[in-house]
Amino acid sequence: MKKSKSRILTVNGGSSSIKFALFEGGSLKRILEGEIARIGLSGTTLKVKGVDSFTRSVKAPDHKEAVDLLMDWIEKHCGPDGLTAVGHRVVHGGPKYWKPQKITPKMIKDLQGFKSFDPEHMPEEILLIQAFCRRFPKLLQLACFDTAFHHDLPQVAKMLPIPRRYEAQGVRRYGFHGISYEFLMNELTRLAGSKSNRGRVILAHLGNGASLAAVKDGKSIDTSMSFTPAAGVPMSTRSGDIDPGLVLYLARTEGLDAKKINEMVNFKSGLRGISETSSDMHDLLMKEKNDVRAAEAIALFCYQIKKWIGAYAAALGGLDILVFAGGIGENAPEVRARICEGLGFLGIEIEKKRNKANKEVISNGRVTVRVIHTDEEWMIAKTVSSILGEV
Secondary structure, three states, X not given: OOOOOOEEEEEEEOOOEEEEEEEEOOOOEEEEEEEEEOOOOOOOEEEEEOOOOEXXXXXXXXXXXXXXXXXXXXXXXXXXXXXXXXXEEEOOOOXXXXXXXXXXXXXXXXXXXXXXXXXXOHHHHHHHHHHXXXXXXXXXXXXXXXXXXXXXXXXXXXXXXXXXXXXXXXXXOOOOOHHHHHHHHHHHHHHHOHHHHHOEEEEEEEOOOEEEEEEEOOEEEEEOOOOOOOOOOOOOOOOOOOOOHHXXXXXXXXXXXXXXXXXXXXXXXXXXXXXXXXXXXXXXXXXOXXXXXXXXXXXXXXXXXXXXXXXXXXXXXXXXXXXXXXXXXXXXXXXXXXXXOOOHXXXXXXXXXXXXXXXXXXXXXXXXEEEOOOOHXXXXXXXXXXXXXXX
16 A cells, blocks of 8 residues: 655744644645734734635634634644644753754653743743643644754854853853754755855845854854844844943933843844834835934944854854755845945955846855745754655
């Protein structure tokens, strides 16, 4: 009897959305993909692309209702026995979890204890895992941790310059966007050959969340996000690195407590905070000629990323390849050009026509500059399929 093909569901829960995709095991053919967007906001939608594509308005005032809605849709369209496994993107596994592995009651309990590491993502991700446990108790669930790619950072990059006793509590640089970075390195090998894996590479994942990673001989040696995803470069609504003395200043002058400062740093800063109008790079590019705040938000974003590229070129001892990925990195040639402007001394020279056309290679200098579409869902599916012994 011919063995039926496995079906792998990937789930990626964010602070205001849940993305999901269905793959055929082994071949990793994408059957469909979807998203519940704008959870807790007006205009919440459920969008599915693939078989019977549609977009419809839904009510999801919080993540609990959004998760219930997703469970109902999966049960109706996949059935209780229509899935082989589900792979979850889990942002943080603390100091204990990083390798992709089966989710167990013990892991869920441990992850509950790590909520304080990332209170913006962990509660929603645990909610999703528990919902699958209730609705599909026999379904194999696997966790793919976003910190895995950076787990073996050199000690000098991993340590934080605070009293050493906190290291024993798991306080260190973890780094994130690891699933994306793993995909980008696999794709880079496919496009440029295995030699690229032995080179000096900077990966720039620039989207709503933004980070960079310095990769040498295929291994991450440094990354801009740190103990939490709020560190590093400015993002859509996150501040990136700020003076820690600012926390005391705001507590003293504005009466802000830890909760309010966390809300400011994660949801009211970055592009939104500087522009005072939008967290969306496309919106800001449309406004910048007539709005100095939009222009300054873009300028700050590009300037800070330029600085990190320079710093990582120094850490790598030179640079061979620069990769842009993520919503901004893949679709905003103006931003890529401004980031790379003035980096000719590193060997980075952008070819204007190729950059404007979003070609795979957009450079004509010594350093190869590439634009690669990242695919976290595919990477999760590949990881799950590997654990199932299919690839």
